Amino acid sequence: MSSITEVKRRRVPIGNGNGEGLYKEVLEEKTLYDFHELPEWQQDNDKILTGYIRETKSVLKCVRSLFIWNNETVNIYTHLVSAVSYFLLMLGITDLVMVPHFPTSTFTDYSVINFYLLGAFGCLMCSSCFHTFKQHSGPHSDAWSKVDYMGIIVLITCSMISLIYYGFFDHMEYFRLFTVLTLTLATACTVCVLSDKFNHKDFRPLRAGFFIAFGLSGVFPVAAGIIKFGIQGGVQRVQLKYLGLEAIFYIAGALIYGFRIPETMFPGRFDFWGHSHQIFHVLVVIASFLHLKAVMGSYIFKHSHLNGVGLAALQSTY
Structure with a gap:
């Protein structure tokens, strides 16, 4: 049975x-x-x-398994709790906490911040659902796996577009160019993700590498910003210190997931705590929070700039 x-x-x-x-x-x-x-x-x-x-x-x-301690429990709840947290932030952080601080804020500013929060919520919720329902049956597992990968694509896309907007808020031609590039790459990723062959367990390292490459495409708008506004201007506009840390966490998580560290070295020792997928989930949550820090920092820079606030005041605010 x-x-x-x-x-x-x-x-x-x-x-x-x-x-x-x-x-x-x-x-x-x-x-x-x-x-x-x-x-x-x-x-x-x-x-x-x-x-x-x-x-x-x-x-x-499958729903009842949420209340049974198993080797998917940490995977489920790290992303479920984070997803709910981002949803609550989306309901109030911009209009109740951030936007009222700057009278120059626009509806677009509000929408872009919530656009990222919605992407983070969607990605983490898709992941949590996948780990909850994948044990239903083979066809269900394959379907939810694709939903999980689509959630990752959504998060990367929302992350990129939110920073591109704040990086080029006064040069919309650049915003449109890099947004089209991001959507093109997202479409290519989607085509691969929906392929049954791509979903096979033998392609785990390839999947990790594919998403790393998509995420690293953010180097292009950052480089363009530095060329356009200089190193200091480019760094301030996209809060490069947070983006750098974010990239480190994402890449480290993908590599750990792809090479199944540490359980490949100690089979059976990390069944319930500390295996590669759990570490990957935790690092994804940390990286997503760092991106939120970058988006909010870019928002503050934009409106501090528009209000004539100096760099020292900006740094003290953030």
């Missing part, structure tokens, strides 16, 4: 009042499974040996 509550039989002694040793068979629930007990489609990482929810064939049972 393929179920989250698959059972096994065992014999237990019972008394009959005459002292005779009788036995009866009882059903014993088994919630978690080992790697070798999984169907082939579910065998993705052979360095994670235990703690699996076996295929459920039930959406309700």
